[in-house]
Amino acid sequence: MLCLIQMAVPGFTALVDPLAPGLDLKPFFRLMANQNVVKVFHAARQDIEIIVHQGDLVPSPIFDTQVAAMVCGFGDAVSYDQLVQKITDVRLDKSSRFTDWRYRPLSEKQLEYALADVTHLIDVYKHLTAQLEREDRAHWLKEEMQVLTSRETYDPHPDDAWKRLKMRVRKPQELAILKSVAAWREREARERDVPRGRIIKDDAIYEIAQQAPRDSDALGRLRTIPKGWERSSTAVALLGAVNAALAVPKDELPKLPKQQQQPEGTNAAAELLKVLLKIIAEQQGVAAKVLASSDDIDQIAAHGEKAQVPALQGWRRAVFGEKALRLVRGEIAIKFEKRKIVLLEV
Structure with missing residues (x-):
């Protein structure tokens, strides 16, 4: 769900409330599609995925400062506040980082935190761009951005959603449940326009695949399921996906990927x-x-x-x-x- 839009250009910053009644977001989506404007994000994938699903477009061209920072030697998956401090020597206040941005009104402190998320992004972008050019690595980043701006990156078929998950199953029936629950979660997340993890966590899918709960009581006994969640309407739909997988005839169960024998050495x-x-x-x-x-x-x-x-x-x-x-x-x-x-x- 698109809960808050933070934007900045040199000399100007803005917050846009996409939850405001009657607000037309078409100008924002036109900006995202404008090929003459570089859109700068930090750790862009989740933000872009939201724009893809709500605006039916992939922002382009883009510059992901987290990826650029890795190319420039700032370490693996460096956080925004760490990058800002290293490049601008500004220490950000992180006390509002766990805000649930769906709720209104937002406090002045939360609004200031949200603005800081983009205020320093301009300086970070300039620094990284200069370093990439100086070290002749701009083409490295360009290849990475091609993946982030590919529609296929954000539109996997729900039946293929299980491929995002690690293979922690050892039996065909476990794989059938994993596939069924992953596809259900993908559809549910798209319909409700929320991140997959807000529907159910990956660890819970692994445990459900292994334990195969048929009813709410069995579901409620699982370690990864929050107390009381098993009685929700979402849990009922989840159990439907589990029981559908359990009903698959033995000879129609999916085959586990073969573990290839690796060459000696x-x-x-x-x-x-x-x-x-x-x-x-x-x-x-x-x-x-x-x-x-x-x-x-x-x-x-x-x-x-x-x-x-x-x-x-x-x-x-x-x-x-x-x-x-x-x-x-x-x-x-x-x-x-x-x-x-x-x-x-x-």
Whole structure:
């Protein structure tokens, strides 16, 4: 739900109340679609998802300061207040960060906190943009923004919602429940226009899949379910999804993804690749998470050039992927020399 809009341009800041009766948000959505205006966000995905669902558009072009900060070496998933302090030396008051922005009226302190969220964003944007240009990394960020501005990023089919979740199930019936409940939550979240986690948390879905509660009493005994929630109308709908999955005939249950047998030496190769990733991240002054995920590492260790992972594509391949492949092929080695870990040509 779009509860508050915070906007700033040099010399001017504004708060817009989208919950005000009769307010027309069309000018705001036109601004979001304007290709001549760069929209700057911090940790943009959730904000963009709300705009996609309410305005039926993906904001573009955009600049995500959290992603840019990782590219510029400010660490993994740096928070807005940390970034503001590091760049502008301003310490933000975080006492209102847990505000429920749906409720009115908002206090002066809450309004000041909301404005601060964008007031310093301009200086952060200018600093990061200059650093990206200076270090010739603007194209790195451009590739990342293409993912954030892709419609497919925000419009997964409800039946595919389970793919967002980690595979913590071991039986076909558990997977059937996981799929059914995840699809129900996705539809419910879209209909009510709220984040998925406000419907039910991921951990609760895992526990429901494993325990398979058929009624409200069984649901209420689960550790991840808030006391009394099992009697709500939402819980009734959830139990409907669980029981629908339990009614699936045994021979029609989904098959668990096969665990592929990894080639011999994969684990050892992955450990070496992690060291290589740390070396290159430090050399480049960039967060390791931006260069490669743990899954990227595992896939490269197991399949080398055949691994279909982001670390072997675009700028990541040039910075990390090629060296990773050379390490796996035995063309370079890692050496401890003069109290430092260095790369060595073989």
